[in-house]
Each structure stands twice: as structure tokens, then as C-alpha cells.
Amino acid sequence: MITSTIQPPPSDGDMVGLHARGPLLTAFGLAIGWLVASGVFSLIAAIQLHSAAFLADCEYLTHGRVRALAETSFVYGWAGGAGISAVVLILSRLGGNPLRAANWFGAGSVFWNLGIAAGLVGIATGDMTSFSLLQLPRYVQPLMVFASAAMGIAGLLAWSGRRRDGTFASHWYGVAGLVLLPWALTAAQVSLLWFPMRGVLQAVAAAWYTEAVIFLWLTPLSLACACYLAAKLVGRALPSYEAAPLAFWMLIVVGTWSAGRHLVGGPVPAWIPTMAVFSFSMLLYHFAVVGLNLRPVFGLSGSVGSALKFGVGSYLLYGAVAFLACFRGIALRTQFTHFASATEQLFLYGSVSMILFAALYFLVPQLLGRGWSSPALMSGHLAGATIGVVLSVVALGWAGISQGAVMLEPKTGFGEIASGVRPYLLVNTGAQLVLLASNLLLAVNFLRSLCSCCQGSGVSTALSEGSAS
Amino acid sequence: MSSNMDSNPGRGVAGASDDSLQAEHEKLLGKQPDEKGHYRLLPLNLLFLLSAFIMFSGTYLGRFSGYFHPKVYNEYGLPPKPGADSAAAAVDPIALGKNVYAQVCAACHQPNGAGLPPAFPPLAGSEWVSGSEDRLIRILLHGLQGPIKVNGVDYVGVMPAVGPGSGYNLNPEKVAAALTYIRKEWAGIDTPVSAAKVAEIRGKDGTRQPVTVAELEKLP
The missing domain is CATH 1.10.760.10 (Cytochrome c-like domain)
Incomplete structure (x- = not known):
């Protein structure tokens, strides 16, 4: 391990600078809040799938709206908020300098969360758009662009002002995730909400944005965390690292061309779904190299190691499942069934969330200057999240496959199909309950750690513990 | 792994500082001063893997592209012949x-x-x-x-x-x-x-x- 550098490496504790702790911890806390909120919405939506009358009289919580509320608070509130904050922190640590433009980050984070709050009220009162993953009402969309750009500026400055000349994989993925979201969000809202394109193009643009959220935003953010955590926790260089740059560029350049996989069988020219298979089989190279690079995490133990292991494993599994579901013969059976929800859950919860959980558990102690207040709550949360994700993905996936098979038989009535998947949906409701409960443990643990930090002499402990490590 | 490590995983492995982590990975990418900017070649097995993916996806795209025609909606379809529209438009x-x-x-x-x-x-x-x-x-x-x-x-x-x-x-x-x-x-x-x-x-x-x-x- 090379330690001979020009300047002695600064100790881990003072690198971020005390001025950045407030905004970062606030951003993490708000993201956890959105995670809990989205758990409540997901639970309501899951119950409504098998008991349609549940809250059906409440205009604000009808199924379409509550699903949009769950998705938006999860993707933008939790995954986006925590992902951007974690990446900014990691970029600052890799840069080796105190975080610059922390006030930009803080202001951006405040407006980001205000935008989500206003957007959720808008969705509940009927102002949502009709595009998946872009459901925030039109009037908060520009705010989201500026807020995410403002948060990203801190990360970009940490990257451009880094001490070392070279870059690490977390740099590439992190900067890509920070830069590409404002661009993709602008492109999507201009072409879908402000000056809507007409006809089939609208569906193509909406599918492109879905792919951009997955492959240009959430994947880079979570892989930036995963590469950093893997290198830190394993303590060795990532294996097959020389292949990593091409895998990164493959993701960025080819990733969104797979948008056509959402349009299989739709009224689009045949080459668009074919292009999805083309680009997804190129993406397999990306998935293969990520698997090779991150394979040491599968030897890790401990709470953070297990969460990271689960997250990376889910990401690889998602790649395989989504690749197969691109093909027309398979999409015929899986599209528009619960299988699609299962793959989405596998990516958003199994992969992105679990990696972000690991990142939170790893990074927050560095901000607090002390460990989490309760290791028991931590392992309880991760165990609950693992069980919940596995249960809901398996139940929904199974429901989708059986549903897809009977939906192709014209003689089977709709009621029969709906009652056939009911047991799986009940399991899914149970899984959502477990997820909500385990995420409450995370929230409690976070608040307790925050309070115990504030009560003690937080500042001095932070510095002394930081330099001790 | 000790319980102390579990409650404060932020310390990571002793010795894996952010700086040494980057130094070690930079070495792997061949950006050392004595290398004069040469690129490391892709390992042979990954090159084969990449070629296999390119070949599969290229073949698939060529076979099922629908000739990239805007009016071909079926992957087995042929582009319409010019002038075929007017014949099809005849209405009773x-x-x-x-x-x-x-x-x-x-x-x-x-x-x-x-x-x-x-x-x-x-x-x-x-x-x-x-x-x-x-x-x-x-x-x-x-x-x-x-x-x-x-x-x-x-x-x-x-x-x-x-x-x-x-x-x-x-x-x-x-x-x-x-x-x-x-x-x-x-x-x-x-x-x-x-x-x-x-x-x-x-x-x-x-x-x-x-x-x-x-x-x-x-x-x-």
C-alpha cells in the first residue's frame, strides 16, 4: 500500500470540516424521513391491491395517487436525497479538502426537500403528471432542477479541487450522477411537460427518462458509494480495476438506449424495442465488470458489509432479470404484471437502498465523530430490510409470472386472475409492513445518535476520534 | 468483526485511508509517471467477453431492426413498398x-x-x-x-x-x-x-x- 505522498494525508475526522456537518446531517435526516413516509404510502398501496376498498373514499389516497406518492417520496426524497448527500461527502473525502460551497449544498438541499413536500401535496390533490418517475407536478419541476444542481455544485468543486491528479471509480460515477440528473430532468420536463411532444414520441421520451433515472442517476450514485465502501472496507484495491473505466462509459453512453424495453409491444417502430436488447446486452459488460470489481464485498461480514453485499448482489441480479425481460417473448408474459413491480423493487430497494444504507452506516459516524448509538437497532434494521426486500420481490415476481401466464388465456376472466394473485399480494403487504418497521428503526437510531452527539461535547469528540483513527 | 467496529464502521480497515486508496487504484490504471501515458490493455478474457456481447447485440439488431423503418412495428416486418398506401386506402x-x-x-x-x-x-x-x-x-x-x-x-x-x-x-x-x-x-x-x-x-x-x-x- 502506497503511503508516500507529498503531503501527509489529513486525518479522516477534520476533512469534511465542521461547517459541512450540519447540512449533510440534515440532508441525511430528511432523506430518512422521506423513506419512512414512502414506506407508509407503499403500505397503503400494497393493501389497496388486494383490498380495493381500503381508503378508496379518501380522494387524496386513491390508488393511483398513493402509488405516485410512494414512488416520488422514495426516488426523489430518499434515494435522491441520501444518494446525492453521500456522494458529495465521498467526493469531498476523496478530494482531501474541506467541503467547499457547503452553503450551496445546504440551500439546495432545503429547496430540494421543500420541492418534494410541495410536490407530494400537489400529487395528493391531483396535480401529478402521467409519467412514471416524473410524477411531481409541473410547477415544482424547475425547482428540482435548480436544487439538484445546487447540491451537485459542492460535489463538483470537491472533484475539481482534489489534491491528487488521478481519479477513482467513485469520482466518475459520483460526478456523472450529480451532473446528469439536472440535464435529464430538464430534457424530460421540457419535452413532456412544458412543450409536450406529440403522439408516440411522448411515450419514447417518458421511457427514456425512466431509463435515465435508473442508469444515469441512481445507478451512478449508488455505484459511487459501493466502490468507495468496497475499497475502504476490504482495504485492498478493487480487482480487475483496469476494466472499470470502460464499464463506466458503457453505462453512461449505452444505458439510456435501453428505454425501448418499456415499450415492447407498444405502437413504436420495431427498432426501438430491438435497440433495447442491443444496448442491454452491451450493458451486460458493465454488469460483468461491476461484478468483478466488487466481488471482494461478498467476503465481508458485519452489518455494513452484509448490506453492501446484498446491494451489489441485487444490482447484478437486476441486470440479469432486466436483460431477460427485454426480449419480446418474455416481455409478453411479464409486462404490465406484478413482475415489473418486482424488478423495480429489486433495483430501487434491493440495490440502491441497501447500498445507501451501507453508505449511511459508514459515513454518518464520520460526521458525528462517534459511532451509531445502537448497533442492535442497526442490525435489526438491516435484517428487516433484507427480509422485506426478499419477501416482496419474490412475492411480486411470482405473482407476476403466474398472472402473466393466465392473462394470455382469453377464456380466463379478470376476476379469476385477480383472486389468483391475492395470496402473493398479501405476502407483499406483509413485506411492506416489515420494511416500514425496519426503516423506523433506522430513523430512531439516527435521531438517537444525533441527540447523544449533541448532548456530549460533539465537536471535540469528532476531532479527537477522527485523528485517533 | 468486533462489536466496536460494528457500531462505528466509519473507520473502515486500518490503513485504508482515502489517499492510499486512490494511490493504489491510480497505479492500476497505468497513470504512473514512468509510463508516459500508455494505456493498459484490457485483459484478454474481458476482451473476449466484450466481443461476444458486441457480436450478439449486433446480430440481434441486424436481424430484428425492422429495417429501421418508422412504419414497421413488427420485428419480422418488411418496409411497405412505395405506392402501397393508395391501394390500401380504397374505402367501400x-x-x-x-x-x-x-x-x-x-x-x-x-x-x-x-x-x-x-x-x-x-x-x-x-x-x-x-x-x-x-x-x-x-x-x-x-x-x-x-x-x-x-x-x-x-x-x-x-x-x-x-x-x-x-x-x-x-x-x-x-x-x-x-x-x-x-x-x-x-x-x-x-x-x-x-x-x-x-x-x-x-x-x-x-x-x-x-x-x-x-x-x-x-x-x-
């Missing part, structure tokens, strides 16, 4: 006419063509329907005003124009189709009314006031 005038009749005419003349005395004369068995094509075209294009005697009964009403530029704005093809349907259904005439003739009369007369029976009777 009776079907079109029935459609137009149901939408426009049937409100007054009734779906069975019996009309509604005393304002709306019948079409079924009417000597006007079985009579001059020129007169019928003008009634539809310009509308009809004033009394009209059908089957010996006097009707007084106003028939609005339905042709191009009127409130209904039917194009010559639809006017011709409606007349073809009416004549076939209630007068047994198989000869279709041609859209070209409707367009010609419309071009000659232009937009004008509704015709009267007296005017029509001057026509052949």
Missing part, C-alpha cells in the same frame, strides 16, 4: 356512406329513411332520390329551402348544406358516398355517385344560398 363507398348517413342525415330523415312529416320528407320511395343525380348533389352541397312535394305530400322545412365549407364540412368523397348509399338503399340504384362530379359541381357553383325546388326543376 357504401360503408362510408352508411357511416356519414348515420352521423349527419339520420337525425331528420330517420335511420330507415322514412322522414318525419311535416318538416322532413322521406327518402325511401322518393321520386327525388330515384331521379336526377345533379339535383341531389346540389341539395346536399347547398341545402334546400322552401316547400317540396314528395310522393304527393307537401313538406316545408329547411335542409342545411352539408358539403365543403358548410357547418358539416363533408368533403366531396363523403358527400358522394352518402348519396351512393342513399340511392342504393332506397332507390336500388347501383351506379355510384362519383366524388369527382361532386367536386366539379361544387367548383362551378361555389358557396351560395340554399337552392329552391324551382331552381332544381330547371336542371336536367
